[in-house]
Amino acid sequence: MKTDLLFKTLLLNFFSIYFISIFSIATAQNVAVTDDDTYIAASSAMLDVKSISKGLxxxxxxxxxxxxxxxxxxxxxxxxxxxxxxx
Structure with a gap:
């Protein structure tokens, strides 16, 4: 009985941390459209477009x-x- 309660508590804690982590990652995303694989999108932009040979x-x-x-x-x-x- 005590093992069941411990297992349920650990499982609940694990899933709580997992969903909080996923939610914080999902809300912090922005998109970079670029032909440069090393380019990182500006953190304040929802959409960041960069190219040296193409336009929008x-x-x-x-x-x-x-x-x-x-x-x-x-x-x-x-x-x-x-x-x-x-x-």
Whole structure:
């Protein structure tokens, strides 16, 4: 009986520590999109893009498609191919 209680307590402690560790790792992630395997993403950025030979391609929409985005999120960026401009 005492062994059962000890085993359950140890098991509960193990899983508690495991899930706390996984949660803290999962919430501290950011993404680096790069062609350099040694590059580490900036810790304050959710998305960090780095390349010496390529660029970032923003979604390209017509004016009708662009204005159909409702509600548009604050900071949303698209390129209007009819007006040749970023919005």
């Amino acid at each position: 391609l923003i979604p390209r929409l017509t004016s009708i498609q662009r204005t159909a985005i409702d509600p548009a999120a604050t900071g949303l960026m698209v390129f209007d191919i009819e007006k040749n401009a970023f919005y």
